[in-house]
Amino acid sequence: MPDKRGRPVPPSEDRMLSRMRDWRAAHERELTPDGFDEEEDVSLPDARAMDLVLRVGELMLASGEGTEAVSEAMLSLSVAFELPRSEVSVTFTTITLSTHPGGDHPPVTGERVVRRRTLDYFRVNELHTLVQQSALGLLELEDAAARLSQIRRARMPYPNWMIAIGFGLIASSASIMMGGGVVVAAVAFLATVLGDRTSVFLARRGVAEFYQMVAAAAVAATIGVGLLWVSSELALGLQAGAIITGNIMALLPGRPLVSSIQDGISGSYVSSAARLLETFFILGAIVTGVAAVAYTAQEIGVAIDLESLPSAGTSMEPLVLVGAAGIAMAFAISLAVPPRMLPAIGVLGVMIWIIYAWLRSATDVPAVVGTVAGAIAVGVVGHWLARYTRRPVLPYLVPSIAPLLPGSILYRGLIEITQGTAVFGLLSLVEAVMVALALGAGVNLGGELVRAFQHGGLAGAGMRGRPAARRTRGAY
Template sequence: MRDWRAAHERELTPDGLEEDEDVDLPDARAIDLVLRAGELMLASGEGTETVSEAMLSLSVAFDLPRSEVSVTFTTITLSIHPGGDHHPITGERVVRRRALDYFRVNELHTLVQESALGLLELEDAAARLKQIRRARMPYPNWVIAIGFGLIASSAGLMVGGGFVVAAVAFMATVLGDRTAVFLAKRGVAEFYQMTAAAIVAATIGVAMLWVSSTLDLGLQAGAIITGNIMALLPGRPLVASLQDGISGTYVSAAARLLETFFILGAIVSGVGVVAYTAGRLGVGIDLDSLPSAGTSLELPVLVGAAGIAMAFAISLAVPPRMLPTIGALGVMIWVIYAGLRSLLDVPPVVGTVVGAIAVGMVGHWLARRAHRPVLPYLVPSIAPLLPGSILYRGLIQITQGTDNLEIGAVAGLLSLAEAVMVGLALGAGVNLGGELVRAFQRGGLAGAGMRSRPAARRTRGGY
């Protein structure tokens, strides 16, 4: 593939342009295939750099001369110069609707690899693409909804809420998700869908907290809100934004990062309104007893970590055969984080970075060995360390505070800043793990190994 790609790039030389006087126009079906495959891959949640590599691989496989690909957050452009007296040909597709579906991403990677190896003719590849586009996800819609609930219940179990609180967290998150679906069908913007989902689940959590305190049940009802926050946190756009930034596609990176902060804003708005209202109604929340997993390595915590990772994978339509591996990676990242914090007393951000680097290395290695995309391994596996409890603490400190409102607001803002730092540490860590694997392995969808990656070119100084 590297030799094939190098020969394809040599056609860009002036001598090649002079020799190509009588050339045939490229097949319009191949152009359409490359554009539609890239569009579906980007709409299903794949990163910008990988989409570019896949489109270039298809361009080489189906003899599209002198191809240039431009991929942004919502637009895909393919430009081809046939040579001779022919004008360049440019096609564009716009992604207007995105639905996270790692099952389709996995199938599209297989399509690209088989095409690049010459195992598929153009007609067969086009038929396979149409089949992938029409294929059903491996889980029905009700299983996806249950997956969101299982994220919250696993998180509730992980932070010490117990089985009763985990069951209520499951119901609260599913009700919140159904509320968001109801609003989506009526054309309400996604920001308000997320806000409504957070409000519904947080209201149920506060009601459970009031019942527990009134009847002296001793339940960690705050774990319901923590679990819902974990289910709503934007792990996928966070990882993809840092991945795009590191690979040099800064426009897409900025757009994805802005999407991440908009989702965080919706969660903060929804939970913050409920927490403030609860405080005004006299439902107090003790800051000293907020749910947190700490650095525990007990069996319920490990089961919760595996459950969060696998439930997150189900909500992203990851193929079922990958779930056990993802559960093991979820346990691994938590064991590394908790072990470093308890044994070496490192700050949370340091433990998060080390755990994320380890998961990034293992995930990239598994993806390369199995010839699969890497995001289905990485995004669910970091879910146990998403800063749900830190974000919840910050919101409570801001809305209820202490006797000194100014001190409470400052403490809350510091907690929110810590939550953002932990999230960025997760994204940067898994990407650094991938860079370490890339540094010692060759290959990629377009032969983008150690020496042929555009983002690796130095921008200052010389080689």
């Protein structure tokens, strides 16, 4: 029978929904004190199915997916491959799957540890497709295992050199947004790529990621200060500070920021705290690298005028909008988002900037308020697109917030500190953190608004069965 949009429903979907309802009923029964029946039928779990579920969850988490989505995917696979009475626990680095055969048999538990993370939204997208097809009964266990092996071996949609270029394009697009011009945009591209290659070299030498980020920020900042000195000596009038701002925006941790707030709202507090700590470590590395170069520049006499620091302000000129779209799409390329999603991400990047700039100019609201409004709108549209296209939501959200990442605010705060106005500098840094958190909270609030009016539920548990929706006080 067709669905509400007139599209044919796979023949196995009704059977799958029935199995999900049975799973939910059994799961709710087991949560009650007298709900466990020692004499119920024994169903030994399939070791191959458990291994598949664990490996899918491990690869999703290592590729950048949030803990709630990983838990949902693993539970869906557990239902699809009939693992009895499954429980899933996902933290920042560990995935655990436990099934109970029934009767007097002890539970069977498996665990995987994520030791290496590589942001790859192409694999996240492919894994979501695998889970959906398995949940609808379109893939048997052997076929799903073969498909997982293909996904592991698959090449990213972009070669490594294009990923590196993506970082440079983020910086050059940000420079264009801030009025840097062609020369500054070209130098920003070169500086960011050189910084990225420096961090890659250090990674191959076994240096910790914190110091890789410090080096990447310092290399780009040094080139920016060098161009600033040349511009001041030759009276070229270049916005050389846009190079440093663009590099900061390329390094800012948009993905862990969104995921940390998403995990916290969904009730995964351990993972949320770990991701938030990761975010602040990256911010600390950027601040350390840029501040060291800025302080050295002040000491050797390179003048940095606070009144002429680069900022896009609230402009909605065509060149600024092109820069906003460029930042979003370049950010998506650096995260290996599938190419067919890039146009929608570019539109979302322009949309978040227009909402922010219009609110700031028309109503004179603070930057945080404009940021929240734009982020909520992107969250709503991004979650709707993800549901409509049956794709994961993070590849839409994370690149789309890039135009509002607080690169210019962070840069201003660092310069104020190095020029002796530490109080104003700290206030600017606090404002940058507030804007960053507003971005993460806004896109997640947009998702909650979509969820409030959606049909269906998560992992066969229904909307009320979502762990984040369970009430800790009162009653339904």
